[in-house]
Amino acid sequence: MNLIKSNESKNLVGCCGLYCGLCTKYQSRSPSRCLGCRIGEQHSWCSIWNCCVKKHKLDHCSECGELDECAIFLRRKVRDWIPVADNLHRILADGLENWLSEQMERQTALEELLDQCNDGRSMSFYCRACARMPVELIHQALKQAEEIFAHHQAEAADMKAKAGIIKDVIKDLALQANINLTH
Template structure:
C-alpha cells in the first residue's frame, strides 16, 4: 500500500472526526513533530491508520463524519463521555468538542463552521506571535 503524500481533504483544519486540528499546537510546530492537519500534505506519513478517516474520507469521500447519514455511529462515544471527563485526561482540550462541533456542522453546514473556525485560527495566530 502506498503512502498518500498529497492533501486529501479540502479542510485539513478540521478532522474527519470533528477535531479542530487548526487549533492544535502541533499544527503550528516547526520541525518533525509538526502535523499538517487531518489528511493534509504528508499526513499519512505521521498517521498511517485511522478508522474514522478510512470510513469517512477514503470509503465515503466525505470531509467530516457529520456529512454521513449514519452519524453518529459506533465509532463515537456518547457526547457526555467527551465532555464530562476530567481535563487531566486530555492532552488536547478541543477533543471535548468533537460531538458538539459535528452536530453544528450537521445542522448549519460545513462551510459556515469552517468560516468560524478560520476566525478562531486567526485569533490564535495573533496570540502566538
C-alpha cells in the same frame, strides 16, 4: 472570505469535526507535525481518519449515517478531548462555510496567543480553549489580558508571566461559562 483562504481552510476541516488549525499536532513546529486531514499521509495513526477516509471514503464524519452511534466518538477519551460531535452537527445545521468562518477566527486568536504568550508549555491549553470556548469569550480573554499586561507593565520578553496571566483569565472566563478546559 476570499476564495484562496476559503480553499485553504477547507483543507483544515478535520474528519473528526475539529478544525485542524486548532489542533496541537497541526500547530506544532516539529518535523513530524500533521498538515491536516486532507493533506499528506502522516495521520495514519488516527483511528477517526482511518475510519472516515480509508474505510468510508468521506471528507468528514458529518457525512456518515452512523455519526450518533459511532463507537469511536462514544469513547470517553474522544468525547472529552474535543467538541467533535457538536462541531459535526453544527456543520450540518449551519453549513460548512459559516462554520469555517468561525473556525478561522478561532485560529487567528490561537495564533495570537501562541505568538504573544507561549511559554513553551501552553500550546495544548490554548488549543483546547480556542476549540471549546465561544469566540466572543476568547476575544474577551485577550482584551482582559492586554489590560492586565499594560497595568502590570508586563515585559514582552517575559513569556512565562504573560502565559500565567492569560491562562488565569481564560480559566476564570471558562469557569464562569461552565466550560471544561481540562484534558
